[in-house]
Amino acid sequence: MDSHFRVVADRLYTYAMKTGWNDQVGSLAARSDYDGKLIVPDPVWWAQAELMRLAVYSASKNDDFDYNASILSKSMAYVVNEYVDQFNGGWLNKPQSKRSRKQLNKVIGYHAAAYSALQDLGVIERMSLSPNFSL
Structure with missing residues (x-):
């Protein structure tokens, strides 16, 4: 860059x-x-996806690895x-805690949050992440 x-x-x-x-x-x-x-203090799905991508990118460049690993880990759990x-599978358009039982929670396919990219970069192994899901 x-x-x-x-x-x-x-x-x-x-x-x-x-x-x-x-x-x-x-x-x-x-x-x-x-x-x-x-x-707008509430989080949105696409911002979380982009944040995770940025944390992966920054960690892969060894930019304050521990900080970015922490951000990625916390964001991934959320x-x-x-x-x-x-x-x-896939992303929901609203956080589950913010919707009523009657609301349809549409699956979003636009930001498939780069689990394979994490693996390709070796970030999962370096961060000791072992999520039991794939996107």
């Missing part, structure tokens, strides 16, 4: 984590404003509990 773009990407990642990361839950808020105020359709 071009060094200029890398600086911008690092600043965006730092800002997103500072303003929207919930370390206790392992989720990233959907949206904040330029002043750091959360506009995704498995809230967004993975345990019966049919």
Whole structure:
């Protein structure tokens, strides 16, 4: 990645984590404003998928490996509990804890969260991750 773009990407990642990361839950808020105020504090499925991809990429480049391993591990646990359709596979469009029993929780195919990419990069082995699911 071009060094200029890398600086911008690092600043965006730092800002997103500072303003929207919930370390206790392992989720990233959907949206904040330029002043750091959360506009949409609830997480959304696509932001979780992109965060996981970024954590894998950063870890594969040895950028603060322990930090990125922690982010990926916490986010993966959150995704498995809230967004993975345990019966049919794939992503659900709403967290299971945020929907009523009557709501249809549509399966999303757009962000198949790169489990194979994790394996290809050797990240799972390096992070000692052993999820009992595949996406």
